[in-house]
Amino acid sequence: xxxxxxxxxxxxxxxxxxxxMAGLLTAGLLARNFERVTVVERDGLEDTxxxxxxxxxxxxxxxxxxxxxxxxxxxxPGLLDDLQGHGAQALDMALDGVWHVxxxxxxxxxxxxxxxxxxxxxxxxxxxTMLAALPNVRILDRHEVTGFLHVPDGTRITGxxxxxxxxxEETHLEADLVVDASGRGSRTPQWLEDLGYxxxxxxxxxxxxxxxxRLYHVPPGFDAGWRSLIVxxxxxxxxxxxxxxxxxxxxxxxxxxxxxxxxxxxDHEGFLAYARSLAQPHIYEAxxxxxxxxxLHSYRFAHSQWRHFERLPRVPEGLLVVGDAxxxxxxxxxxxxTSSALLAEAVGECLLQGLDGLSxxxxxxxxxxxxxxxxxxxxxxxxxxxLADLRSFGSRFLYWYGERFQQLTAVxxxxxxxxxEVMHMLKPPEAIFSPGLFWKALTRRPxxxxxxxxxxxxxxxxxxxx
Numbered sequence: 001x002x003x004x005x006x007x008x009x010x011x012x013x014x015x016x017x018x019x020x021m022a023g024l025l026t027a028g029l030l031a032r033n034f035e036r037v038t039v040v041e042r043d044g045l046e047d048t049x050x051x052x053x054x055x056x057x058x059x060x061x062x063x064x065x066x067x068x069x070x071x072x073x074x075x076x077p078g079l080l081d082d083l084q085g086h087g088a089q090a091l092d093m094a095l096d097g098v099w100h101v102x103x104x105x106x107x108x109x110x111x112x113x114x115x116x117x118x119x120x121x122x123x124x125x126x127x128x129t130m131l132a133a134l135p136n137v138r139i140l141d142r143h144e145v146t147g148f149l150h151v152p153d154g155t156r157i158t159g160x161x162x163x164x165x166x167x168x169e170e171t172h173l174e175a176d177l178v179v180d181a182s183g184r185g186s187r188t189p190q191w192l193e194d195l196g197y198x199x200x201x202x203x204x205x206x207x208x209x210x211x212x213x214r215l216y217h218v219p220p221g222f223d224a225g226w227r228s229l230i231v232x233x234x235x236x237x238x239x240x241x242x243x244x245x246x247x248x249x250x251x252x253x254x255x256x257x258x259x260x261x262x263x264x265x266x267d268h269e270g271f272l273a274y275a276r277s278l279a280q281p282h283i284y285e286a287x288x289x290x291x292x293x294x295x296l297h298s299y300r301f302a303h304s305q306w307r308h309f310e311r312l313p314r315v316p317e318g319l320l321v322v323g324d325a326x327x328x329x330x331x332x333x334x335x336x337x338t339s340s341a342l343l344a345e346a347v348g349e350c351l352l353q354g355l356d357g358l359s360x361x362x363x364x365x366x367x368x369x370x371x372x373x374x375x376x377x378x379x380x381x382x383x384x385x386x387l388a389d390l391r392s393f394g395s396r397f398l399y400w401y402g403e404r405f406q407q408l409t410a411v412x413x414x415x416x417x418x419x420x421e422v423m424h425m426l427k428p429p430e431a432i433f434s435p436g437l438f439w440k441a442l443t444r445r446p447x448x449x450x451x452x453x454x455x456x457x458x459x460x461x462x463x464x465x466x
Contacts, residue, residue: 011355014177015040015160017145020055022323022340023181024127028075029348030179031134038138038173040162045128045141049121054183057331059297060213061245061255062120066113067425068338071345076130080116083126087248088118089227094420097228098458100280102406103447108461109413113420117228117245119215119253146170147191148178150316154195157318176355179320179347181340186325189307192316201311205304205390207330207381210263212271213255215293218246222286225458229286231278233259235383240264241332242275242283251293254283257332260386266296282458304330304381306374310367315359320347327370330381335373338425342369376429404441405432412440413462 014034016027019041031037043054051058064072073079084090091097094111132139142164149159149172159174180188189200229244239259244252256264256274264274276284306327309315323340343366350362382391383399408415415437421427 011176012036013038013175014179015173015175016179016181017160018054018181018183018323018325019043019045019124019128019139019141020181020183020323020340021124021127021337022325022344023179024124024131025072025075025341025344026179026181026322026347027137028127028131028134029344030177031131031137033348033351034136034177036136036138037134038140038175039131040143040145040160040173041139041141042144042165043141045139047125047129049119049125051121052124055120055124057299057301058120058124060120060211060299060331061243061253062123062337063115063117063245063334064123064341065334065338065424066115068341069114069116071338071341072127075344076127079127079130082130083116083118083123086118086122086126088116088122089246089248091115091117091227091246093228093424094416095461096226097230098226098282099230099232100282101230101232101409102403103234103279104407104410105459106409106419107411107413107416108459109416110462111417111420113417113424113426115228117247119247122248143171145182145187148195148319149174150195154197155316157316175318177318177320177358179322180325181321181323183324184305184328186307186321188319188321188325192312195316197314197316198312201308203306203308205330205378205381205387207259207301207303207384207387208261209257209259209301209330209332210261211255211257211299211301211331212264212266212274212296213253213299214271214296215247216252216254216287216290217293218250218252219290224286225460229283231280231283233257234279235259235380236385238279239384240274240278242278244283244286249293252290254287256283259381259384263298263300266298268292268296271296301331304328304374304378306370308367310363312363315363317357317359318355319359320362322347322366326366327374329373329377333373333377333380335377335425339370339373342425372425372429401433401438401441404444404446405437407447408437408441408444410447410459411444412437415440 011034013036014030016023016039043052093115099106143162147161161170163170231242233241241257247253322343329335346365
């Protein structure tokens with residue numbers, strides 16, 4: 001029997017708070033399940049690939065792992081062709097790129113792992129354009145969410161209170177489902193406390209990562225035999241990372257990064273010197289004669305953060321949380337957008353059983369989904385001695401085996417392909433422990449990463465070497 005204060009629930013109207021990538025993907029999925037979908041966004045949105053104020057990291061290099069892009073393309077048919085039509089680059093990550101890790105260069109072999117490379121503003125713009133073209137979707141920009149609408153006892157969220165910037169007048173938007181995709185600054189935990197719910201517990205990992213990114217024109221006639229270049233940090237000793245990835249407009253996006261406040265400089269000479277200090281100097285060699293295509297942009301990320309909505313003993317119906325509002329990872333591992341896509345997919349799967357009980361089903365499922373990307377990123381960060389107290393039992397073995405496995409990718413095709421599939425969330429992490437790979441990693445003579453650094457020749461693509 002329905003409580004008299006509880007409204008009838010239907011699939012008439014869903015609201016998504018925030019036009020983040022998590023919000024855009026979730027809204028596109030909800031448009032298949034609801035008569036109407038409204039996206040509420042505080043920023044003003046332009047019909048151009050522009051960095052938004054609400055996405056300060058939008059100037060930095062972004063990647064969408066293959067699992068995430070597969071989900072995005074399923075939500076928005078034709079997306080991949082659209083992106084390539086606007087200049088996005090399709091790369092075979094195992095063949096077209098060179099990657100230095102754990103003291104070795106990975107072997108370059110063909111794989112089925114395709115990376116679509118573009119700037120974050122282009123990706124966001126094209127997805128938002130496809131969302132806005134749906135007849136049952138309304139995007140309400142330049143409006144700030146100020147709170148939830150709810151039934152008197154707070155057991156169901158029934159909409160949002162919003163207002164335009166500078167206005168004191170609130171508008172009430174009623175809905176059958178509200179999805180919070182407002183990012184790390186989400187006020188949902190506080191609003192739930194105001195309704196009498198327990199405090200949402202948080203896990204934070206203080207990593208103090210800093211980035212500097214710049215776009216460069218690809219030098220005329222440049223051909224070093226690669227399309228992307230990655231030089232990984234060698235934690236815990238070398239805490240610096242760098243990458244060059246091709247994007248639209250015949251440009252490179254170049255990002256340098258350091259852990260625990262080892263921030264890259266934001267002046268031209270300092271940026272190049274930082275690139276030269278990486279475990280291998282090849283990024284510096286590529287950039288020293290390249291022409292910048294824009295200014296240097298910095299971004300700092302203090303901590304990875306998981307708000308454990310899945311642990312709440314009770315949650316209001318009619319409310320879901322996706323993206324960074326739920327869990328945000330060290331960006332260096334490129335998991336953010338893909339994890340958001342996984343949560344959007346989970347929303348769709350949980351909706352198959354209807355709206356009744358949706359919140360509880362979703363949060364339980366989301367909590368399980370987030371364990372893998374969280375483990376993949378934090379395990380690597382825990383190599384830092386400053387975070388040693390957070391290490392789990394067995395971490396020493398994981399570090400030992402992980403380094404041996406990464407070094408195996410210098411010579412073994414199956415190891416390269418398996419790593420790419422795990423990294424892109426196409427296979428579970430346990431795949432790198434298959435008996436065959438485990439034995440080869442165990443018996444291969446390890447390479448010391450503590451020897452004096454010297455430049456090494458880049459690996460040649462296997463298919464092209466023949």
